[in-house]
Amino acid sequence: MNERDSMSRRRFVVGASGLALAGATGAAAAQTANKTNKKGSKLAIDGGAKTVKAKCSAKPRWGEPERKQLEAMLKQNSLFYWRGPQTKLLKERFHEFCPVKYVQTCSSGTAALHIAVAAAGIGLGDEVITAPVTDIGTVIGVLYQQAVPVFADLGKGTHNLDVSDVERRITPKTKAIIAVHLTGNPCDLDALKALADRHNLVLIEDCAQAWGAKYRGRPIGTVGHIACFSL
Numbered sequence: 612m613n614e615r616d617s618m619s620r621r622r623f624v625v626g627a628s629g630l631a632l633a634g635a636t637g638a639a640a641a642q643t644a645n646k647t648n649k650k651g652s653k654l655a656i657d658g659g660a661k662t663v664k665a666k667c668s669a670k671p672r673w674g675e676p677e678r679k680q681l682e683a684m685l686k687q688n689s690l691f692y693w694r695g696p697q698t699k700l701l702k703e704r705f706h707e708f709c710p711v712k713y714v715q716t717c718s719s720g721t722a723a724l725h726i727a728v729a730a731a732g733i734g735l736g737d738e739v740i741t742a743p744v745t746d747i748g749t750v751i752g753v754l755y756q757q758a759v760p761v762f763a764d765l766g767k768g769t770h771n772l773d774v775s776d777v778e779r780r781i782t783p784k785t786k787a788i789i790a791v792h793l794t795g796n797p798c799d800l801d802a803l804k805a806l807a808d809r810h811n812l813v814l815i816e817d818c819a820q821a822w823g824a825k826y827r828g829r830p831i832g833t834v835g836h837i838a839c840f841s842l
């Protein structure tokens with residue numbers, strides 16, 4: 612593509628997205644035009660008084676401690692060294708927080724779950740029972756291994772795996788259960804572990820959303836056969 616072509620493409624894209632935005636704001640304006648609030652005064656968007664007058668504070672998200680750490684990493688002259696001091700420290704601190712036999716770092720929660728599924732020997736046509744409400748990272752590794760995610764019902768009020776429904780979905784092809792501790796709320800791990808042991812299944816804990824959560828006094832990640840976290 613020569614420079615002129617690329618320029619005209621770029622102009623087209625800019626022009627087109629401008630149009631889309633104009634269309635959207637036009638529609639929004641039409642929707643709110645002449646609307647009033649309950650007291651009959653104009654909405655703030657139409658020039659009326661604002662209900663919430665305080666401004667959102669824009670506190671800096673990073674400060675001196677982060678700057679110091681970043682500087683230390685730059686000085687080490689290698690940012691992506693997986694045997695580097697930061698990785699070692701992370702593993703040590705993680706181990707204090709989640710005292711399991713082995714701790715290994717990898718590139719993401721999705722990668723951790725994929726490694727777990729592969730380590731459990733899951734492959735073509737195997738079934739893995741998990742939760743339907745989760746991040747796609749829970750099932751990517753299962754699909755990559757050409758296995759089948761089987762979605763169990765969630766418990767009323769907990770939005771975590773309903774253990775009796777998990778049991779109903781066990782077939783001769785089932786190899787593992789991935790228990791997702793949704794939004795910091797631990798699954799019923801004792802019941803799931805007992806079920807997994809009874810059927811010779813691997814229990815994988817997806818702890819990505821539940822850092823620091825405890826199940827009956829034990830840190831999550833210490834009950835299942837394998838546990839995966841996300842940073």
Ligand SMILES: Cc1ncc(COP(=O)(O)O)c(C=O)c1O
Binds near residue numbers: 720791820
């Ligand atoms: C429940 C759950 N599992 C897995 C993942 C994937 O983790 P990552 O984004 O680090 O790949 C997430 C990410 O938010 C998650 O919420």
